Amino acid sequence: MTSAARDPGTGDIVLGLTRTIARLQPGRVLTIAEFSPAGTTIWKVRLDGVGIPHVIEHGHDWRSLRTLGSLDEGELLDRIRPQDNGGLILARTGPAPAGSVDQDALDADEAFRAGQRGFPGATSFRSPQSVDDLLDEATAKVPLPSSLWYELILLRRRRSGRLEFTAQQLFLPEGRRGDTRQFTIRCEPSDDNGTVFAVAARDAAFEFQLVSMASAKIPPGNYQLTATLLRPGRVLFDGLPVKLRTDSRNWLDVLAEVPDRLDVYGPAHLIVAVECCGTDSEVEARIDRAGQLIDSVRNAADGPVTFSLLTFAAHAHSRMSHEDPVTVVGWAQSDPRDLIRRLHVLHARRSAERALRNEKRVSRGEAPDLQYPHAAQLECMLAEVGRRLRGPEPAGTGRPALVTIGVRPAHPHRVDPVSEILPCPRRHDWRIILPRLAQEHEGMAFGAIRDVVEEPNDFQENPLDEIWDHLGTDMKASTDAFDAHAFAVGLGLVPPVLQYLPFPLAISEGAD
């Protein structure tokens, strides 16, 4: 674009416009007078405080600029006169005249020439493209101001749980359209308004000014995002499962939703042990409770949680009886979705095998092999958990929480004159193993879910139930009335109430 009358190419025009707009001082307005057969359009371009170009336009048809059938030149110059020293550009747009020319095209030419005469210092050009199209392209190419950084507003949780604002840098000063930046954030549960992606421009004095705000209801989790600068004031975020919508709420209202603190529960290692004694329906009910608890923790836990699942049954009471040993269905798995399915399969297989064994015994005239009815391998289950937590198997991440689901007492380590329950063949003594577990793993939580418990406080009434009192040190429930979320809260695995965060969370935690 030059001040001469020659017609530059569209690329040059756009480049010139971009440079001119980028050099605009804050508060100054660039006026572009467009003359086309449709009339005269006055474009006012200005940059706001964060370097975003804003454009307003006023159109005039030729009839309103004619007086007694001819162009009123004084009126025209008054209308295109720049309001400050921001500059004036004259543009004759539309297709080049060829053959018979209509009056409007002649008026456009005459007005363009009048403008050049009236404002000889103004830049002028001819272009087949409309100024609207040219400005759209030029404003998008305007670089960010030389002293502003674009940043995404985030929250950061300090070790104390307190929340503070932080920012993820997106684009450097003089960043241009097409610039990208990759980063990872975490989305916490949000209210109905969703998680807000607010882009702010920050100056060297760390003064922030909101650039754009968009939001969407995003499932909790970590997301690796790519931010792309589309134009000053517009940033595209790729990597989210849903599309962001422009959020028109008041900024202060959004800020008011930020809680003071975020209590994070984790990392943790949830170990669920299910007793597989009794009828199929009893066992299935226990497995269901295990599934509910695991799902609840998986969905609501703040920190990373690993999951382990074990089964235990009863020791065989004689050499002729079959014994299902303590079985680890899965250990320290970060994704627990397959655990419960595998437990269902294991239980079904063992039930079928037991039925087959008994069928054979009955056909041989022998009594069916019934499981020992008075106790379960709680003590061996505890020994197995203790062994695995010590390694060499991975101990899982974080604080262990052992949840036992069943009903029977443990086998004693030796003959018990009171209960007459047969002793554990491996001589495991839960009275030694259980305290050792708690001692070796600081903060380890214990929860018990029993089949039938009339009053949670009645655990100690029967001496045989003493172990269940210890297994439910931190949380007790019955399989009949089980609130998985409340149980997980009681064990300190998930926060007591669902905490909403209006902004994404920075991944790395700051030190306190």
Place this chain on the structure above:
Amino acid sequence: MASRTNGSQPPPAGPPGITMLGARQTGKTTFLAALQIALLRKPDLGWSLRGENPGSTKALIDFVNDMSDNHVFPQATNAIENYRWSLEGEFPKQGSWEWQRWRFRRRDRIVSIPLDLVDAPGESADGRQMFGRAVTERLVENLAQSSGIVVFYDPVSEFDRGDAFRHTFGVLTQLRSMAQRKGRLPHYVAVCITKFDEIRVFESAYKLKMLEIGAEVEEFPRVPDGDAEAFFGRLVRLSRSDNAGLILPLLHQTFRKERVRFFVTSAIGFYLNPTLGVFDPDDYQNHLPPVDPEPAKIRGAIYPINVIEPILWLGENVRTAG
């Protein structure tokens, strides 16, 4: 379960037998049932058991099958049962040789001790309802005709029910009244303190320091016969009834003291883990309590303790007396 084919038979008219006396569930029938197994466990003793009539033989077979194969206890006795068995032993005859197969061989002596064992239901000895009951009258008649009596004392049921004295006093008082001569009765009496394998009984003996290790390779503990009476004296103190302490004076009042002997017995014995092969003081429970609808069961193999000894002692004395 053992079927009863010879129940309600009249008392034997032959040589005087041995009668069982005890409250219900004191282990009388189980004791009898374990006798054959006990003999099989100790072949060195040289004794074996044979049935003297078809019913007694069948009972012998059924008892062994029930206990060793099916791991169940014999059914409680509902009527007076009379098992005519005999203990047979083949022993070398001192100084007696005979020409046999081209050389002299020592002649064996076959010793046979008839065992006419009368097993009566525990209710028949109940002192509260004994008068006018035919079954009680038959029990007393049996006792009167017997030369040996096995008195069963179950410390476990005594602790729970405390009815041992009630089941002993009335019967023995009637027995004395039937005696033709005055003074103490001439019967030989083996007082069997049963269910030594039960945890509470064993633990009591352990705490009283009355245990010794048996000579078997399994190293089963036992209470020496010399301490059995003292053990009995300690156990009666644990009875639910205050009258249990009167049993011992009653026995000494009724029978000659030298003809009363005490044995600490167990029909099923202690559980023996086959992989260990020796008695394990931490895991010896062989009796599995009943769980509805399943009856009580025997956990493992049967190793009777002091089951042969009282019968042999009685049998020897009864034979001599006969």
